[in-house]
Every structure is written in C-alpha cells, then in structure tokens.
Amino acid sequence: MRTFTRATLSALLSTSILAGAALAQDTHPETGEPLAADQTFTYRVLDEHSSVDPQVVEDVSGSEIVRDLFEGLMNQDEDGELVPGVATGYEVSDDKLTYTFTLRPEAVWSNGDPVTANDFVFAWRRAADPALASPYQWFIELMSLENASEIVAGDMAPEELGVTAIDDHTLEVRLTSPLPYFPFMTTHATTFPAPQSVVEEFGANWTKPENIVSNGAYVLTEHLPNERSVRERNEMYWDNDNTIIDKVVALVINDENVALTRYMAGELDRTEVPAGQFPRLSEEYPDEAISFPRLCNYYYTFNLSDSGPEAFKDVNVRKALALAVDRKIIVENILAGGQPEAYTFTPAAVAGFEPPATEMAGMSQADRDAMALELLAEAGYGPDNPLSFEMVYNTSEAHQKVAVALSQMWKQKLGVDAQLANMEWKVFLEERGNQNFELARGAWCGDYNEASTFLDLLDSASGYNDGKYANEAYDKLLEDAKTADDTTPLYTEAEQILAAEMPVIPIYHYAGVYMMDSDVGNWPVNNVEQNWYSKNLYKIAE
Amino acid sequence: MTAYIIRRLLIAIPTLLLLVVASFFLMHTAPGGPFTSERPLPPEVLANIEARYGLDQPLWKQLWDYLTNIVLHFDFGPSFRFKDRDVNDIIAQGFPISLTYGSLAFIAASVVGISLGVAAAIRHNTWIDYFAVSLGIAAQALPNFIMGPILILTFTLWLGWLPGGGWNGGQWQYLVMPVIALSTSYMGNIARITRSSMLEVMNSNFIRTARAKGLPARTVIWRHALKPTLLPVISYLGPVFVYVLTGSVFVDLYFSTGGLGQSYVSSALTRDYAVLLGVTILYGGLTVVVNLATDLAYAWFDPKIRY
Secondary structure, X not given: XXXXXXXXHHHHOOOHHHHHHHHHOOEOOOOOOEEOOOOEEEEEEOOOOOOOOOOOOOOHHHHHHHHHHOOOOEEEOOOOOEEEOOEEEEEEOOOOOEEEEEEOOOOEOOOOOEOOHHHHHHHHHHHHOOOOOOOOHHXXXXXXXXXXXXXXXOOOOHHHOOEEEEEOOEXXXXXXXXXXXXHHHOOOHHHOOOOHHHHHHHHHHHHOOOOOOOOOOEEEEEEEOOOEEEEEEOOOOOOHHHOOOXXXXXXXXXXXXXXXXXXXXXXXXXXXXXXXXXXXXXXXXXXXXXXXXEEEEEEEEEOOOOOOOHHHHOHHHHHHHHHOOOHHHHHHHHXXXXXXXXXXXXXOOOOOOOOOOOHHHHOOHHHHHHHHHHHHHHOOOOOOOOOEEEEEEEOOHHHHHHHHHHHHHHHHHHOOEEEEEEEOHHHHHHHHHOOOOOEEEEEEEOOOOOOHHHHHHHOOOOOOOOOOOOOHHHHHHHHHHOOOOOOHHHHHHHHHHHXXXXXXXXXXXXXXXXXXXXXXXXXXXXXXXXXXXHHHOEEEOO | OHHHHHHHHHHHHHHHHHHHHXXXXXXXXXXXXXXXXXXXXXHHHHHHHHHHOOOOOOHHHHHHHHHXXXXXXXXXXXXXXXXXXXXXXXXXXXXXXXXXXXXXXXXXXXXXXXXXXXXXXXXXXXXXXXXXXXXXXXXXXOOXXXXXXXXXXXXXXXXXXXXXOOOHHHOHHHXXXXXXXXXXXXXXXXXXXXXXXXXXXXXXXXXXXXXXXXXXXHHHXXXXXXXXXXXXXXXXXXXXXXXXXXXXXXXXXXXXXXXXXXXXXXXXXXXXXXXXXXHHHHHHHHHHHHHHHHHHHHHHHOOOOOO
16 A cells, blocks of 8 residues: 555656655765664653644644644745745735745645645634634734634634635635735644544544644654654655655653753753753763754833833833843853843844844943943932832743842842842733733744744734833834835834833843754754754764 | 441532532632733634633633533533643543552552561661661652652663653553652651551550460561551551642653643643643542542551441
C-alpha cells in the first residue's frame, strides 16, 4: 500500500525524483553533510499545548505542532521570508483589496483526499464562527476579511465571510481595507485548512491521533497529555521526498533546570537556557549554546489614566525613571543571555523597522543618571519630597530579579522609593487591565513581523493599552501606516514620540536562548518569529 | 457493620455537595477568569466564548447545570484550557498514572518505614536503632521537591541508568525515581511513629506477661506487639494515601509523568474551572472512602473498637 502511494506520488512529481535520489546517499542534497541514520528531533516544551486544532490553537507550543501537521497557503523560510505552501503564489488586485491564491494540484490530505480551496473556505468560516467560539476569532478580524466582524458579532452567517473557492485550486479573498502584511498572515495557524468531513464526523475529537487527518509534512501519531506528543512523516505530503526528519517528539518538562539536565543526559536536542546560565554554558559548550534576537519586548508601563498617580502625569518624572535604568546591568548581569538593551518599544529585529537615534540611546549611563536627577528635581521631587510609588509584576523569579534591580537603581541614583508587589498571573492581568496599578510590568511578543504589532499596543483605542496612553499624533501615524507604501519612516516617527513622552520604560528585548544539539541542522536562527518547520531541519551524522 | 458502611457512604453525599458548592463559589471569587489573557479578547469574541461554556449564565444556574450534568450524564464538562479534551478525558488519562505511582510510593513508604521502625524499636539503643533513626530523619528532611532534582542528577546525568522523566505506559525504569521521590519523606515519618509506638507497646503489661509465659521473642512481636503498634501508624497512613495522590504535583512537575497532580494545580492557576472542580470532587470522594477504610482497619487492628 505504502509503496503504491509513493510510486503514484513520484509519478505525479517529476521534480522530486532528483531530490529523492540525493537523499538515498544519506547526505544532505544541498549542503552535502552526512545525515544521521536516526532522523528524530526531540525538544522540550514548557507546558502542555492547548490544542492542535488549527482554528482553535492559541499557544506557541501548540502552534509549533500545528505548523508541522498542517500547511497553509504560504510558509516562511529560514529568514522569515514568504515561500509557497499549499498555494504556489497569489495575485493582488490594484486596489489591494482582493487576493487570488493559486493552490497546487498535487497537495493531498493524509487520507489521500486532495486539498482544495474549499478546505480553506471551510476553515476560515469555522474560525470566524461564533459556534466554535475560537479565542482566535480576533485574528480573522485582524485580517480585515470582508464581513469578519459582523460574523464574529453574530450579525451575519459565517457563509458571508469574504473568502470564496473560485474552483478547486483558486481561492479568492476579499478585504475591507488594504493590509500590506496580509500574505504574511497566511502563515498563521488560524488560516490553515481543516478537513471538513473529518471535523464533522468526529466533532471535538477530530484532533485525537486516531482520528486526525492533516495536510502538512507530519501526522500526529501519539499524544500523552502533560508528557509527550509525537508526529511522524506524512508519506502523502506533496513534498515528502524533500523531508528529512522522520519523527518529531515534544516532551513536556515544566522545570527548566530538569530540562537542562535531561538535555545534558542526551534525551533532548533542544531546550531553553535558564536565566543567568548562558555565560557558563556557552563557555563549556560553545557549539550548543545559542542566542539570537526574538520579536518580544519587556517593559514597565506607567498608569496614565485618572486612577494613576499624579506624579506620572509629569513627563519629566517618566523620563527620569527611564533614564536611570542601567539596562547594561540587567542584560549582562541578571539575564546574561545575549538580550539586546531596549531604548525603543519595537525591537530592532522587526522587519522594515529602523529605530530612531533617540537622545537616551546615545548617552553614557553617567550622563543619563545626571539628567535623570535634573529632570526629577525640575518636577519637584528630591530629598525633601521623595517620589514614592508601587510597582507590580507577575510572580516569577526572573521578573522579581529585574524588579529588585530597577527599584535599587532608582533608590540609589534618584532617592526614589519604589515598593515591589507581585501578583499571581491572572490577578495581575485583571488588576493591570482595570488600571489598578501605578507602574506595572509588561511584555509583548509580535503576532507578525511588522512594527505595528508592537506600536498598536499604545494606540489610544487599543484594548491592550493598559497604561491608557493617548496621543493623537501617534494614533494618526499608525492610521496612516495601514495604507502607506513605505511604513518605515512612519514607525520611526512614532517611536520618536514615545521617546519624547515615555509612556512606557523599555527595558530589554527578548532573545531566544537555547541549548541546541550541534547535530541539528538548519535551525532558523534568523527567523525572528521563530516560526520553524521540522521539514526544513535535519540531523547530521556525528 | 454493613449498616455502618452504608450510613457513612450516605453522609458522604451531602459532604461532597458542600465541597462542590464551596469550591465553586471560592473559585469564582478569585480574580480573573479562564479567558483572561495578556491579549484581552475583543468583547464580541469573549461573549461568544462565554456563551459556549455557559459562563454568561448567573452563577446559581451554572452550578445547577454543572451538578445536573454530573448526576444525569456523569459529564464533568469541557476543559476551558485544553480545547481538544474534556474533564472526563483528563481524569481518565491522569488519574491511573497518579494512582499507579502513588500506590507504589505508599506501599514502599509503609513497608520500609514500618520495618525500619520495628527494627529500631526491638534493637533499641543499638547501632541498628541509630542507623534507622538517622535514615528516618534524613528521609524526612528531604521533601520530594528536593529529592526530584537530586535523583535526576544522580541516576540520569551521572550514572545514566534511568530516563530523566516521562511515563511510557508505566514501565519500571520510569517508575523508580517518582516512587522514591514521593515516598522518602513519608517513609521517615512512618519509621519514627512506628518506633515510638513499638517502644511504648513493648513496655506494656501484656507484653511482659507474654514474655513471662516464655513465648519466643518472634511470637511476642508478631502476634502480640505488632497490631497495637500499628494503630497510630494506621491513622497516619489514611491521610498519607490521599497526600501521595494529591501531593504528586512535584512528581508530575519534575518527572513529566502526566499524572493528575500537575493538571490540578495548573487548572487552579489558569482558572480552568471545570477541571479544578472535577478533580476536587475526585479527591474529595477519595478522602471520604479512604477515611472509611481507615476506620474499618481500626476495628480489625483493635478488637476494642466495634461499629
């Protein structure tokens, strides 16, 4: 049976025959590196994934699995650039409102059925449907699909969504407003196709290993909740002949130190490096300890709403506190994992973003401290009238270390009295969301590789703007950016406004800090979103 | 006796009901809900989700629906966090795992603990006594969250004998470390309680009488001393059995065993109401049954107790 299907497939795919021949020699077809006999990639995940249903999944570890099991219209390559997935390409209309994707005819589901445009239509309607109640309905709205908001609100039927199957291999998508990064959004799990017949047959149980049918390079073969999930090569995948990794195992290990021990014992190919251990590990294992920039920021936000302290309404106070933070100490001595210091809200690693040359970034720390003292005195705070406030963060050892360092810096340099308070995660979110705080920790990871995913957070209308910062000029720049051809100068200007007004204190930008077995080939360190595909990895013979 | 058991089981029903109601309201008073997230959901999306899980209903209605579903369909509802699974699923998958290593740890702790305690008492003030006491204290001083990492470092990294975690259907290699980590501190306690109880029993009149009759030491200990010695141990063991199951969160955390302990704690942190309530009911029911079993064991060990 298997040989039969393989033979049929190779007959269909004349191009893949060459690649198949190269693989038979057990060397990588492009790099020529010798390949290991056992092509199993095993990695650690912090927590059990929420789901492997593409329209429902909402966490990173779940999305990683879904990206292997399902294939969307477009994929990302090692640098995060768009490459064809199920779609061989797309055309966009002159008004940038209609996209037409051409799907490859050879794409099939793991049960042999062809992947058609209707599978995408079904999936996208499903994602928007209030009946499924996916937490990622907002993503369908974010995509600006025609009628998306009305469907989510229950005012229209899901069938009204702006997506149509012109024929089996042509998908038409209609937007309500132009969205420069729309094609990138088709690499997100929410937009992956779903097998209608299987979903309807098994209902919520369709993602169980015994039921699931998928169209990606892998199929789910085993799932032991809170322990492991296993995905194995999908022989039916259209590009199967170019897939090298046979099996991918995700092990749930909650404790990062235990995970590191198990990595050392050879049970894992990849694990996270616990905070502070990177310098030691990179010295002992220079080939294995790696660090690269990620699309996430770490900041403290002032409460600028009516319930916030009067002192923070003075820009000089905000600037003084931001200036007095010695980011070098936090990055080098506390985190020590190669994280970049942050002087802008948006990480410099974001595509098409040029950080402005802000005044603060160019100064020495001594000058910053001196200026901070001056500004604070101007605002009327000093030894006679010390500034005092409470800063909150969610309970975690790493956040506590940063908070203690910040409060000490402010105490020593400015005589400011910042009291620390930590809260359990859900309580923290609730309090911060209701503006029951003075200064609060925040962090954000980009949903897509574009500066607006960060800058939108401080839009006065944004639901994520917990500090309630409001600036018309800033909002206007973001509005303009939605339709502009060149967004780079607009985003740079927006960051300049933030640097001048300092509604948040950027502390650092995240880095991916891993122990990665040196026999893992082609890990996409340059993909700042860390959207990795197991089908592009390989194991080198040791 | 049968009437007593039936009566106790009937009392369990209102007890569990009270437990559910109290947990339900406590749970809802905790700030934040299952769908509070760093990325606040747009109100229309949140409304859809709450409607799907019935969270838009008044609390009393939610509680009523929850209880009727359990009674009529034995359905504990969907997990709010793990969208592909429901509570019945989660318990059916996690509880056998917790029960397996929990029972093994319980047996290991009881057998080794009681043996150590008895050995220490009958060889009172000899090197065996000192050895058993030191071992007991050491075991007691090593809670499972310390034992876990130490064991993994020793057996996985340095010696390379055992896999560092996982379950794999409960093969013995995967069981060794969880069982040791979970049992040691209870083992120490059991040894200490057994030893002091045995010392007391050995000094009592009926033992002196037994000895005076000329019975061999072995018979005195096994037939006459052991049963009364174990009475205080039994009353300690009852709660321990429930503890090894509920307290197994550290084992799940360090050894990725996939048991229920980890699901329980994380359901509280993520406000996964249905899982939290479901596991609470399970553990509540278990406590009731174990307490009853302890009381019945009393009657067997102590002829003075009759129901």
